Amino acid sequence: MADVLSLQQVSKTYRPPGRSSVVALDQVSLSVPAGAFKVVCGNSGSGKSTLLLSAGGLQRPDAGRVQVGATDVYSLSSEKRARFRAETIGFVFQQFHLIPYLDILENVMAPALALATDTTEAQQRAREMIDRLGLTHRLDHPPSELSIGERQRVALARALLNRPDLLLADEPTGNLDAQNGEIVIRHLRDFAARGGAVLLATHDTRIGADERYVLEDGRLRPVTA
Amino acid sequence: MKPWLLIKNEIRYRKAGFGMGLACVAIAIGSFTGAVTLLRAYEARTEEILAQRERETREEMDRLENDYRRIMRDLGHNVMILHEDQSRAALRAKGHPDTTMPEAYAYRLGQGRIETLNHLLPVLQQRITWPERELDVILMGTPGQVPVVHLARFLTEDGEAYRNPLVHPIPEGKIEIGHAIARELGLRPGDSVTLMGDPFEVHRVHPPQGSEEDIMVWCNLDVAQRWLGREDQINVIFALECVCDIDGLGAITEEVSALLPDVQVLEFSSRVIARGEARQRAEQEARRAVAAEIDHREQMGGELRTFATLLVPVVLGASGLWIFFLILGNVREREAEIGVLRAIGVKESVIAGIFLGKSMVMGLAGAAVGYAIGVAAGALGGGVALTGSGFRGLLDPVLLLVAMFMALLLCAVAGWIPAMLAAQRDPADILRGD
Ligand SMILES: Nc1ncnc2c1ncn2[C@@H]1O[C@H](COP(=O)(O)OP(=O)(O)OP(=O)(O)O)[C@@H](O)[C@H]1O
Ligand SMILES: [Mg+2]
Numbered sequence: 001m002a003d004v005l006s007l008q009q010v011s012k013t014y015r016p017p018g019r020s021s022v023v024a025l026d027q028v029s030l031s032v033p034a035g036a037f038k039v040v041c042g043n044s045g046s047g048k049s050t051l052l053l054s055a056g057g058l059q060r061p062d063a064g065r066v067q068v069g070a071t072d073v074y075s076l077s078s079e080k081r082a083r084f085r086a087e088t089i090g091f092v093f094q095q096f097h098l099i100p101y102l103d104i105l106e107n108v109m110a111p112a113l114a115l116a117t118d119t120t121e122a123q124q125r126a127r128e129m130i131d132r133l134g135l136t137h138r139l140d141h142p143p144s145e146l147s148i149g150e151r152q153r154v155a156l157a158r159a160l161l162n163r164p165d166l167l168l169a170d171e172p173t174g175n176l177d178a179q180n181g182e183i184v185i186r187h188l189r190d191f192a193a194r195g196g197a198v199l200l201a202t203h204d205t206r207i208g209a210d211e212r213y214v215l216e217d218g219r220l221r222p223v224t225a
Numbered sequence: 226m227k228p229w230l231l232i233k234n235e236i237r238y239r240k241a242g243f244g245m246g247l248a249c250v251a252i253a254i255g256s257f258t259g260a261v262t263l264l265r266a267y268e269a270r271t272e273e274i275l276a277q278r279e280r281e282t283r284e285e286m287d288r289l290e291n292d293y294r295r296i297m298r299d300l301g302h303n304v305m306i307l308h309e310d311q312s313r314a315a316l317r318a319k320g321h322p323d324t325t326m327p328e329a330y331a332y333r334l335g336q337g338r339i340e341t342l343n344h345l346l347p348v349l350q351q352r353i354t355w356p357e358r359e360l361d362v363i364l365m366g367t368p369g370q371v372p373v374v375h376l377a378r379f380l381t382e383d384g385e386a387y388r389n390p391l392v393h394p395i396p397e398g399k400i401e402i403g404h405a406i407a408r409e410l411g412l413r414p415g416d417s418v419t420l421m422g423d424p425f426e427v428h429r430v431h432p433p434q435g436s437e438e439d440i441m442v443w444c445n446l447d448v449a450q451r452w453l454g455r456e457d458q459i460n461v462i463f464a465l466e467c468v469c470d471i472d473g474l475g476a477i478t479e480e481v482s483a484l485l486p487d488v489q490v491l492e493f494s495s496r497v498i499a500r501g502e503a504r505q506r507a508e509q510e511a512r513r514a515v516a517a518e519i520d521h522r523e524q525m526g527g528e529l530r531t532f533a534t535l536l537v538p539v540v541l542g543a544s545g546l547w548i549f550f551l552i553l554g555n556v557r558e559r560e561a562e563i564g565v566l567r568a569i570g571v572k573e574s575v576i577a578g579i580f581l582g583k584s585m586v587m588g589l590a591g592a593a594v595g596y597a598i599g600v601a602a603g604a605l606g607g608g609v610a611l612t613g614s615g616f617r618g619l620l621d622p623v624l625l626l627v628a629m630f631m632a633l634l635l636c637a638v639a640g641w642i643p644a645m646l647a648a649q650r651d652p653a654d655i656l657r658g659d
Contacts, residue, residue, distance in 0.1 A: 084570070091569065106226070158569070
């Protein structure tokens, strides 16, 4: 299978002015082919978020290459990268980051802002996503009226709206109880099963995966079963 | 999905913040439109007051003029036109003029466009002894008043006679006599008398005047001319000085001598003149008061304008700063939202547009509220009621447009930096926070 995401020798060091620098990624190489569900484990501060942000075109590494599909992500201008991100990559965060003043349907439709998508078509797809995640009865509620687990499912629906090739999930279950965590993981697996590529970062070692990695002080190593 | 949805819903979601910004714009725009309207209202009110004062002054002047006219009429003629050669000493000694001039002079004056005289009365006057009664009298031969034709408002419609003459023509075959004569001779209106051999009926007895009029006998000019052997001659033209010009004698002499080169003009009855002068003084006083009021209001207006030109920029500046911090605060509280919008691929320009768009909405709404409050407050402050046509006159669409434009500019300037900060905020810093 072709690699959807491929990181080659990616390094990132934070150099806050006047303080000691932190090596967050140290020559990390990793690839996620279509249909794969890969998990990166690591302690807090090990560089997981940095890895995902770099992979998603949101944080330029100091060295190395990030490729999504056939595209060298950081060779694109910032405007083009934004559009590329909108078309190809979905994000899920531990804090969900739903927009508080939009209802569920509007939240899920938010990625349509980035693409000049036909609104009725986007709405159609949003409803499908919401339906698939079992939230149809909550369509016109604001996020504040949803349970925590429901909120993460809304965030997941939003990430999937533009039918991305790659899904990057940063601690998606970090704020969820076991049951809700399982629901989210099941949906992520579904996405991979239908040909998507998933890279998930977590410190929860119980989450099963096709392939697991451990990130320690910016260095990535595979975990053999 | 359009950015407008985000702007609209966010405004509704964070009403307090938006309301504060709106209030801020409203204060800025209100102070501007209020100042402009106040100045306009003040000026309109000034004009109104001045018009009122002018009207009052004019009415007062008219009243004085009517008074004056009435007094002059009561006093009768106050100007005498005599032949140039008439000696003043002889006039005083004899009590009547002894140098004659053509009767036609009176008509020439009446036809000329004189402004200073009215009620011309040509008279052939002489002290005689009433032979049948052996009584000294002053004979007054007159054809009645000669109209000054261009002063048509005093005349009958055909322009032939005065509507209210001071002296009426003496009908054929009749005479009028002074009060003293009537008493002395025991005469009453309707009595028949003989004078210089001719029979007459006493037409009227003049009321007592305490002057020479009490010993006068009035008859037709023709009759007097015949008796005295002075065909077509008179020796005085009495006239009434017009109210319009009180410098009197000079102007009258100038006008009269232009028409009649060989006459002299005498003025008597100084009471009239004093009265006229008082009237002129009153008029000057009134004009001075109006001028002083204009000065005062203009000075006040100037001070208001200075105050406004100082206050408005200060308020605009302060509001701009306040709006800047409000929007900056809004950017801060929406960082997570900015991060996630960037993550899902929303362009920086769209994010800047969302913030700028919101501040524009704030500007427009604030301008509308500010305009309404400002115009109302300005009108009230300037003394213009909100219900009258004066207030409608103050509603200026151009001012509304200027207010809108100013508000948009204010919000664009104040919102620009926060919007740029929002657009350029590094999403990684926000999203890594997990
Ligand atoms: N802007 C920054 N400046 C300096 N150091 C930073 C900055 N951002 C992250 N770091 C450091 O880089 C390291 C990796 O951070 P990162 O957020 O990627 O870790 P993480 O594995 O996601 O941690 P957690 O599980 O707590 O989310 C940490 O030691 C962190 O303190
Ligand atoms: Mg993290």
